Amino acid sequence: MTHGTQNSPSYLDAPYGIWSWLLTKDHKRIGIMYLISVTVFFAIGGLFAAGIRTELLTPQGDFLTADLYNKLFTLHGVVMIFFFLIPSIPATLGNFLIPIQIGAKDLAFPRINLLSWYIYVIGAVFTLAAVFMGGVDTGWTFYTPYSSIASNTNVVLAALGVFITGFSSILTGFNFIVTIHRMRAPGMTWFRLPLFIWAHYATSLVMILGTPVVAITILLVFAERAMGFAIFDPRAGGDPVLFQHLFWFYSHPAVYIMILPGMGVVSELVAAVSRKQIFGYSFVAYSSLAIAIIGFLVWGHHMFVSSQSIYAGLVFSIITMIVAVPSAVKTFNWTATMYKGSVTWESPTYWVIGFMGLFLIGGLTGLFLGTMGLDVHLHDTYFVVAHFHYIMVGGAIMAFLGGVHFYWPKMTGRMYPEAMGKISAILVFVGFNLTFFPQFVLGYLGMPRRYHAYPEDFQILNVLSTAGAGVLGLGYALIVFYLVASLFKERNAPANPWGATGLEWQIQSPPITLNFESDPIVTEDAYNYAGRAGHGGHAKKAGEV
Amino acid sequence: MSSFPLFPEAASSIAHEVDLLYFFILAVCSFFAVLVSALVVFFAVKFRRRHPDEVGADIHGSIALELLWTVIPFALAMAMFVWGADLYFRIARPPADSMEVFVVGKQWMWKVQHPDGVREINELHVPINRNIKITLGSEDVLHDYYIPAFRVKMDAVPGKLTTMWFRATKAGTYQIFCAEYCGTNHSGMIGRVIAMEEHDYEAWLAGGRSTGTAVENGERLFTDLACITCHKSDTTGRGPVLAGVFGNPVRLMDGRTVVADENYLRESIVNPQAKVVLGYQPIMPTFQGTVSEENLMQLIAYIKTLKAAPPAAPTGGQ
Numbered sequence: 001m002t003h004g005t006q007n008s009p010s011y012l013d014a015p016y017g018i019w020s021w022l023l024t025k026d027h028k029r030i031g032i033m034y035l036i037s038v039t040v041f042f043a044i045g046g047l048f049a050a051g052i053r054t055e056l057l058t059p060q061g062d063f064l065t066a067d068l069y070n071k072l073f074t075l076h077g078v079v080m081i082f083f084f085l086i087p088s089i090p091a092t093l094g095n096f097l098i099p100i101q102i103g104a105k106d107l108a109f110p111r112i113n114l115l116s117w118y119i120y121v122i123g124a125v126f127t128l129a130a131v132f133m134g135g136v137d138t139g140w141t142f143y144t145p146y147s148s149i150a151s152n153t154n155v156v157l158a159a160l161g162v163f164i165t166g167f168s169s170i171l172t173g174f175n176f177i178v179t180i181h182r183m184r185a186p187g188m189t190w191f192r193l194p195l196f197i198w199a200h201y202a203t204s205l206v207m208i209l210g211t212p213v214v215a216i217t218i219l220l221v222f223a224e225r226a227m228g229f230a231i232f233d234p235r236a237g238g239d240p241v242l243f244q245h246l247f248w249f250y251s252h253p254a255v256y257i258m259i260l261p262g263m264g265v266v267s268e269l270v271a272a273v274s275r276k277q278i279f280g281y282s283f284v285a286y287s288s289l290a291i292a293i294i295g296f297l298v299w300g301h302h303m304f305v306s307s308q309s310i311y312a313g314l315v316f317s318i319i320t321m322i323v324a325v326p327s328a329v330k331t332f333n334w335t336a337t338m339y340k341g342s343v344t345w346e347s348p349t350y351w352v353i354g355f356m357g358l359f360l361i362g363g364l365t366g367l368f369l370g371t372m373g374l375d376v377h378l379h380d381t382y383f384v385v386a387h388f389h390y391i392m393v394g395g396a397i398m399a400f401l402g403g404v405h406f407y408w409p410k411m412t413g414r415m416y417p418e419a420m421g422k423i424s425a426i427l428v429f430v431g432f433n434l435t436f437f438p439q440f441v442l443g444y445l446g447m448p449r450r451y452h453a454y455p456e457d458f459q460i461l462n463v464l465s466t467a468g469a470g471v472l473g474l475g476y477a478l479i480v481f482y483l484v485a486s487l488f489k490e491r492n493a494p495a496n497p498w499g500a501t502g503l504e505w506q507i508q509s510p511p512i513t514l515n516f517e518s519d520p521i522v523t524e525d526a527y528n529y530a531g532r533a534g535h536g537g538h539a540k541k542a543g544e545v
Numbered sequence: 546m547s548s549f550p551l552f553p554e555a556a557s558s559i560a561h562e563v564d565l566l567y568f569f570i571l572a573v574c575s576f577f578a579v580l581v582s583a584l585v586v587f588f589a590v591k592f593r594r595r596h597p598d599e600v601g602a603d604i605h606g607s608i609a610l611e612l613l614w615t616v617i618p619f620a621l622a623m624a625m626f627v628w629g630a631d632l633y634f635r636i637a638r639p640p641a642d643s644m645e646v647f648v649v650g651k652q653w654m655w656k657v658q659h660p661d662g663v664r665e666i667n668e669l670h671v672p673i674n675r676n677i678k679i680t681l682g683s684e685d686v687l688h689d690y691y692i693p694a695f696r697v698k699m700d701a702v703p704g705k706l707t708t709m710w711f712r713a714t715k716a717g718t719y720q721i722f723c724a725e726y727c728g729t730n731h732s733g734m735i736g737r738v739i740a741m742e743e744h745d746y747e748a749w750l751a752g753g754r755s756t757g758t759a760v761e762n763g764e765r766l767f768t769d770l771a772c773i774t775c776h777k778s779d780t781t782g783r784g785p786v787l788a789g790v791f792g793n794p795v796r797l798m799d800g801r802t803v804v805a806d807e808n809y810l811r812e813s814i815v816n817p818q819a820k821v822v823l824g825y826q827p828i829m830p831t832f833q834g835t836v837s838e839e840n841l842m843q844l845i846a847y848i849k850t851l852k853a854a855p856p857a858a859p860t861g862g863q
Contacts, residue, residue: 066733145703280610305689310638340592340604345594353589357582367574368571371626373563373630376698379724445551445553445693457548
């Protein structure tokens with residue numbers, strides 16, 4: 001639609017210099033700033049993980065002290081969840097792509113978008129300050145009464161960082177919702193929206209409805225710890241289990257903040273690498289909303305052995321089983337999309353297939369944990385650790401990296417070496433499985449999580465896991481290396497290197513500051529590959545069903 | 546590196562049931578994981594792009610397929626739910642004929658009190674083929690008593706009593722872990738269950754140093770702490786009569802009625818103003834910090850033995 005005259009400079013070239021970035025209101029630049037920030041935090045969180053895995057090479061707690069180990073797994077969780085996973089896809093790819101995909105020049109509130117990045121950074125500074133002042137050892141879950149009355153580490157500072165960063169998440173979600181409602185180009189109806197948009201819409205709902213609850217919860221811990229109000233302390237009539245309800249009311253939906261955008265990315269990638277209309281568009285779209293809504297009603301499945309009423313547990317268990325269904329529906333639809341597609345074997349395909357494999361295992365192992373009688377044995381063991389890493393690393397990070405590879409030409413104007421994209425996908429896939437699959441076995445054997453030392457029987461599986469972490473780390477490092485290296489080469493990316501549909505592929509790479517040379521008008525459904533074949537002429541005949 | 550087990554020992558009456566459910570879910574999930582992975586790889590190879598301008602077939606979806614892959618996973622998930630819920634209820638509710646053992650978690654040890662007064666730390670000796678009910682308390686933060694070979698665990702929550710139960714079926718020594726993170730030495734808060742034949746257990750008990758049974762200790766505390774001055778055996782005391790109170794409904798000053806279970810008794814000792822019995826003044830002082838978690842359990846054990854006076858006039862209850 002809009003093949004401009006290429007007179008305007010790209011968003012990367014338009015005003016130059018550090019302040020033009022730090023004060024930018026361009027959603028694409030803010031997306032890049034987020035990409036850099038979350039990558040830094042991913043590296044920090046990864047270093048913490050390296051410390052954990054090294055300690056667990058041997059059964060004795062001989063590499064780190066128990067206190068240091070406890071701080072490392074706490075900080076690994078806090079940094080990876082609040083400063084990497086939650087903003088990873090929405091604030092980078094979401095920021096960059098949402099306005100372009102709906103045909104808008106920017107988000108509805110560009111200044112608020114910039115504000116959200118600064119709030120994120122301020123929150124990060126608080127949490128980093130907690131690290132440098134000696135760390136925090138409560139676990140990322142901050143369970144009371146340990147966090148509120150027992151721990152003598154920097155709980156307040158670390159929790160304050162999480163509290164502050166929460167507001168950046170709220171602002172991003174709010175901005176996305178308004179943008180998707182109000183800024184769509186003429187002809188871009190709800191059911192023409194790319195599924196990436198639907199997924200982000202659902203994610204944004206969770207962000208604005210859930211995040212305030214964790215903010216309040218953190219304030220309550222603060223009130224108890226710093227000001228002596230008795231809320232969770234049982235000695236003064238408080239209830240420590242209340243904290244778990246409040247915490248998981250946000251933190252379970254937060255899992256969907258991490259995985260829903262990944263599902264959106266994968267929906268885009270599956271259609272593009274198969275050059276085919278997504279199978280069951282409306283089912284995939286509605287399943288995102290179903291996950292977001294039902295996901296708010298399952299938090300008690302974290303508490304089957306917490307002394308919560310067994311009847312309440314019953315309700316949480318059945319709803320947990322129900323929330324598995326929309327994820328299954330998505331997976332089947334992605335699979336069916338590849339049927340009779342024209343499937344490329346370029347690097348994005350490797351990431352998509354890797355995602356499917358890992359997300360399948362992650363999702364299915366959730367069924368073990370939602371089943372009450374089985375969860376009694378598995379709760380707080382390495383089975384849980386493996387399960388949520390399959391979702392949040394296997395699922396969310398594979399999708400994130402798949403998205404980064406797929407959109408890198410659009411964001412930077414550069415192609416990366418194709419072979420590298422494939423090798424790194426394979427390295428990450430193999431390393432990931434080697435790291436986390438043994439942990440399922442460890443979990444059923446009964447190894448509890450957050451253990452600094454463990455019985456000797458568990459050693460071989462732990463050694464495998466640590467070896468896998470090495471491969472995984474290598475894979476991630478390789479990606480950073482060749483993607484950064486590509487920035488020093490000339491801009492060689494065409495507007496549409498993958499032959500994909502979508503407004504983002506009809507504008508130049510990298511896009512101009514206002515995205516479009518002239519306002520786009522949308523006249524077709526998303527993923528209309530078959531329709532394009534008609535225009536192009538020399539493509540495979542449609543409708544060979 | 547001693548042994549390299551891949552599956553835990555199953556040494557309780559419930560363990561095989563948990564394993565059976567595990568294998569059922571494992572079979573269902575493996576089927577779907579293999580099915581979907583195989584299809585994805587098969588489609589990606591079979592329908593690989595053969596020339597650069599090729600596009601896929603014009604297929605948009607199928608309501609029949611959507612229904613099929615909504616209904617089948619839903620039905621399977623419900624089957625798992627029902628099976629798991631049934632099993633959970635059996636795991637969560639101790640049988641009435643259980644032998645009761647008190648366990649208190651504190652950073653970073655497990656203190657055990659047997660019914661006849663023998664105590665131990667971190668170890669738990671039990672007879673096999675008898676239902677053992679564990680009443681769990683915590684003196685500081687959250688802990689969790691976890692015996693993988695029995696497939697049971699339960700949080701120890703400060704401020705309340707929780708329960709779990711098992712019946713060991715095989716004599717042997719089994720690992721106990723604290724499964725709820727509790728600070729510096731969390732991974733050192735471990736112990737062993739020693740499940741023994743009945744006669745071995747009796748012999749072990751006889752060799753133990755008993756400092757009086759839990760009930761005896763509770764009775765002594767009841768006097769030492771001067772509970773007895775208000776809670777008299779007749780209605781002349783300033784506090785309610787405790788005989789026959791356990792397990793029965795109690796009417797409160799604020800109009801509510803609660804059942805006097807272990808947690809109610811515990812709360813009434815450490816936080817007496819929370820639920821005041823109808824007809825009495827809120828004058829009882831708190832014993833928070835005065836009595837340890839173990840002493841609380843002894844007091845409760847004693848109060849539970851106080852039966853209502855012989856069948857004079859029926860005073861509520863069942």
